[in-house]
Amino acid sequence: MSEVSQPVLSSSSTPLQRGLLAKYVIVIMIVQLAVMSLVTTIVEHRQRDTILSESLKRAISLASSLAALSESYLVSYNFVKLEQTTEQIAAEEDVAYAIVHTHNGQVAASTGHQGIQGQIPDDPISQKSIHASQRLVQHIETEDLLQGPGYDVAIPVFAQGGTRKWGTVRIGYSLKQAMSEIRKTRRNLIGLSLLALALGTSVAISLSLRISRPIQQLVTGVNEVTKGNYDHHIAVKSRDEVGYLAARFEDMREALRRHITSLAEEKERLEKANSMIIETQQQLIQSEKLAAVGKLSAKVAHEVNNPLAIIKTSLRIVAKTMPDTDPNKENLDIVEEEIGRIARIMKQLLDSARPTTTTISTVQVNEVIRKIMVLAEEDLATHGITCEMTFASDLPKLRLAVDQFKQVLLNLIKNAREAMPHGGTLRLETALQPPEGVSIRVMDTGEGISEEHLQKLFEPFFSTKHNDEGMGLGLSVCQGIIKSFGGIIEVESELGRGTTFHIYLPEYPPSILGETQDTEGYDSEEST
């Protein structure tokens, strides 16, 4: 798959997750803090008011009790009983002091304050209480006996049904307990608020994680696609907007992947087509070269052969008229020999370039090889070459231009012979080659071919042979013929050990052009 240029994007998505998480949690914490502060303040105030009003009620109730109990003792000036009564009330919880004043303000009985018996206290609170004509509650911020804030509740005492004031009873009610109750309530409220805050924050974190996780998966997916990994599946299962966005993105990724795959396939197809065009172009150049050589050879042969024939005939006539003792007779023989050499080179040129017939026959490859070897064996034996043949029996019959095929075999056998000047072994093998085809191997034990020469072996006019022995056209013509059969010819060689030519011929070549009728006795069913 082709690489795609990457836009600059943060590869890590953690900052995004952190940003969202932090925002959610901070906002939720602020809202919680505000709500909890408001609730705590309201509840604390209510509680405080309730506790204070309960305390006040109790203080008034205790003072009223003292007034009720003291009334008769005041009227009868029974100070002992008054003393007992004040002590009884002062024993109640939260009561810091209890005082009974006579009608002129003198202290008749008291608890808490030492040595004020018979005196008229002159402090503002006591003064206000003494002169009160109805119940009076004074709030005291702080007082030693009260050990903090409290109430001074004063109730004037009237004789039953009368209007004459016999005295005043007072109690000092301490709010120490109430205050500690209020503080305790406040502490509990703050504790509860903090607990609620912690719980709320945990819920907010887990909720925001649930929200941000799909976004995180989506971001990871987008990053992978940006990196060119189009196979990365974006698995977001949530059914909300993020899930919908991820599904659309997944569709887009899939479409992109398909598009890129088809582009890659198209590219591969174009590259194949391009290499085929280049190969065909090279084949055309090769064919054109060979065709030009063919034309040139035919022209040269035509132009040179006739004068050569005349020269040869004339030479023979001159030679006949010469006496055998003539010293120039030997020179004439040399001239005739050289003319013969020119004629042979012409023939070789024509043989290589002459287009062979393209008569297509159905042949059994083994049969064609066997026929050729019958003719070649004698010549090979005179050069000290032994022939070995191994044929596969199950070969399919092939349709090919048998003349051209023979030309290929003869050329390979000729080259093998020339590569074994001191004799050797020529081995021919056929075999079935999968998927559908025939493999032919021509192996010799000759001099072999150097690595450097192997590269140029099939090039036209490449030859290592000297004088008139080789034109360097044989193998390039062979390759052209084998390719026209839809086959392949390859070579393996080792210097000093020998050479193997391997031909592969397909059972069904892509196309056989210019098919004509069989003229050589090879037919569709039998071979001769």
Ligand code: ADP
């Ligand atoms: P030519 O035989 O006319 O030189 P070819 O195209 O048939 O032209 O062969 C080209 C060259 O390949 C030969 O000159 C020879 O050097 C080398 N060659 C071909 N076949 C063999 C072989 N069986 N063993 C060694 N060399 C070979």
